[in-house]
Amino acid sequence: MGAKSKKSNADAVYSKKSVKTSNPFDAAISQTAKRLNPFDVHVNKEKFKILGRICKHDRGLPGVSRAKAHQKRVETLGKQYAVKHKTNKFMDHRIGKHLTGEQLTESVMNARFLAEKLSQVRASNKAEKFNLNDDELLTHRGQTLEEIEKYRDERSDDEELEDEGLDAEFTSTAHFGGGGDAAQDRQAAIEEMISEQKRRKNEIAKDKDEVHDLTEKLDANYKDLLSLVAQATKDEQHEKPPPDAYDKLLKEMIFEPRGSVTDKLIKPEELAKQEAARLEKLENERLRRMKADGEEQETNIQTTHRSADDLDDGYFAAGNDDDADDTLAYDLDGNLGTHLNSKKDYQTGQSDDKSAEDSENEDDGEESNSDSDSEVDNLSDLKESGSESDSEPDHTPQPKTTKIKPQKQKFSETADTSIPYTIKMPKTYEDFTELLVKYTPTQQVTVVERIIKCNHPKLEGVNRENVVKLYAFLLHYIKDMFEDASEQDIGLHFQFVSQLMPQLHDLSHLNSERMSNTLLDLIKEKYAEYRKNHKAYPTLDTLIYFKLVSNLYSTSDFRHPLATPTYIFMQHILSRARVRTRQDIAMGLFIVTIALEFSSRSKRLLPAIFNFLLGIVHMAIAKRHEQLEIVPPFERDGPFSKLLAIPATSETKTLLPQKLQTADLVTHTISLDFKVRALDTTLCLIKQIFDEQMGEHTGACYLAGPFLPLIEHLPVNLYPDHVQQHCAEAKSTLKSVAEQKMKPLAPPDKKPKALRLLEPRFEVVYDDKRRPKMSKQKEERVKLLHKIKREKKGAIREIRRDTAFVQDLKLKQQIRSDKERHEKVKRIYQEASVQQGELNELARSKKRKKF
Secondary structure: OHHHHHHHHHHHHHHHOOOOOOOHHHHHHHHHHHHHOHHOOOOOOOOOOOOOOOOOOOOEOOEEEEHHHHHHHHHHHHHHOOOOOOOOOOOOOOOOOOOOOOOOHHHHHHHHHHHHHHHHHHHHHHHOOOHHHHOOOOOEOOOOHHHHOOOOOOHHHHHHHHHHHHHHHHHHHHHOOOOOOOOHHHHHHHHHHHHHHHHHHHHHHHHHHHHHHHHHHHHHHHHHHHHHHHHHHHHHHHOOOOOHHHHHHHHHHHHHHHOOOOOOOOOOOHHHHHHHHHHHHHHHHOOOOHHHHHHHHHHOOOOOOOOOOOOOOOOOOOOOHOOOOEEEEEEOOOEEEEEEOHHHHHHHOOHHOOOOOOOOOOOOOOOHHHHHHHHHHHHOOOOOOOOOOOOOOOOOEOOOOOOOOOOOOOOOOOOOOOOOOOOOOOHHHHHHHHHHHHOHHHHHHHHHHHHHOOOOOOOOOOOOHHHHHHHHHHHHHHHHHHHHOOOOOHHHHHHHHHHHHHHHHHHHHHHHHHHHHHHHHHHHHHHHHHHHOOOOOOHHHHHHHHHHHHHOOOOOOOOOOOHHHHHHHHHHHHOOOOOOOHHHHHHHHHHHHHHHHHHHHHHHOOOHHHHHHOOOOOOOOOOOOOOOOOOOOOOOOOOOEEEEEEEOOOOOOOOOOOOOOOHHHOOOOHHHHHHHHHHHHHHHHHHHHHHOOOOOOHHHHHOOOOOOHHHHOOOOOHHHHHHOOOOOOHHHHHHHOOOOOOOOOOOOOOOOOOOOOOOOOOOOOOOOOOOOOOOHHHHHHHHHHHHHHHHHHHHHHHHHHHHHHHHHHHHHHHHHHHOOOOOHHHHHHHHHHHHHHHHHHHHHHHHHHHO
């Protein structure tokens, strides 16, 4: 029995030694446990064991932790203390200097290698700059080594072969010519052979020279012969099929110009300086030509010679009409003709400044006018017809096409209308108006543009307040034009503002804050005037500022310092001003059109727009019903409630489709054609609003509802066909929008109740009387305060340890310096004692010599 137990114990021991565990870290753990000193392990004992509490620091190695902390301070605080008063610092400028280990990828190493190669190349280039021997070119027979490699001359190889043949023949004859001949015969044979060899060499060289000359001549005339060869080959070849689309595309890609490096971008300051310098140069040339033309006219009027610089400027030399030549030239209207054709214009004393300006500087090309024309389409919607675009119906008043002089812009026919290239900024508004009155509206735009370029804020020596003053002058000038404007002047004034819009846009961006404040002050002033009589529509000089804001500033912002007050101003006008005359209706529709421009991007419509359009449709209904309702400022049964109602006559059927005109903004009497045009414009605006801007609004059905009964009671059969068509389109649009029901608000879906699980539900129970019951938020706050306190104590402890470490470093440094000082003092004393001993020995030796 004992033997069996011993055997089983031995087997168990053997099995323990032979079986290996699957965990590869078991061996490491055991080795660490063997090396670990149990006396180094510190155990924190707890008085009470609390269920669920985990103690992270129950066992630890304070010595190891202290050593790690000391090493960390040596690497951080120690190095910082060592370089505390050092000013120099090693900077690593390598590529990827912050990357270490696996982060150093192949791309980073390639970039470093490439940078090193480039630095070596730059260093070699610097070294080659002073190496004068590299400039020497090695040549052979007048050709460089590169040319010889490209165009190899085969003559040298042939000469070597021929020389070898001659030398072999000569050697064989001279050395093995036979031993039986006499010496004289042998000498004569050798001389004859030498002469024959020279003759053959000369013939071979001559033939080669001739072949070489012919080859070079053929190469020189190769281009001339190429056309003949190509023609011959073309005649022999058959006709090729026409190229397909692929061949055409391939040829286009072959001959497509490659991209080239462009010039650097010009800064706004440099661009302004270049433009000012260009205008100053053109002005000097213009003045020089004017002076030369005047001197020539005074000295010799009868001369017929015309130089290349004689630009005529729209004028012709005085004299007999029979002496006039028929040279091709531009007449005063800009058409190509002869001087004979333009005599009539000369006799009337008229002149065209645009042709004169084109003649003065062809390179200028009327840059200002062309830029104005291109930017008007983007920045201004005030065209001659008053419409925004052809595809989008804009029913703003339309100016008449008759060309009549403006009321406040009278131009003298004898005045000099040539525009200087450099214009100084007028000091007062009166000087500014006097400057503009000399020119036509088109030329006034050019004058304003040149004032801007000559007084650009980026130029040196230019007052930055000039552009702000010019902006205020232009706004005041526009107000004076539209103030008390007549029916004939409004169309020209709108055209002038349309052409001036690019310049106003440029000015508003030169100093946006000051410019917007200037325009805002004017709008506030106009609003204060409107508040005095809020039941009457403001004048046209106020409405034009609404158009300027719409074109120059962003109307899609949620809150804009200038566009938002203007939008509210229009809301007050539409909701309070009464409609009594034709002018009121036209101005209201004009404001509605501008308000739609404001809301085209922001999608925020004014409520007064719908009320105003409802009132206009209500005015066109002659027979009223009890179902029709209207909201002030419109009247249901007042004397002005049927301003747009038309009689049942056949005259209205013959009216052509027309839009509102600019004359409607200043006319009070209501005509039959205006009634038709106003209703047609209103129907188009209703269709535009609900078709384009109300599609995304959820409450559009409630806004479209009041329009349907009014349109149903309209006497559509009395109106022309185009009005009936617009009415049908607006009606169908309103019906489609009204049928869309708004989705009602619904409470959020409740989360489904979770299934009851088998796990027990644990509830927090506070049995400790020392800790009072607290809410969840208060408990979290207490935990955070406790954590902050603990972290604060830890931070203070670390700061104290860091301070002790730094003090230790200072103490060690002081001890080291004191030790060095003591060693130096000791060494000095030692050297001094040696010297003193030598001096004493010298003194004793002197005393002995005396005795």
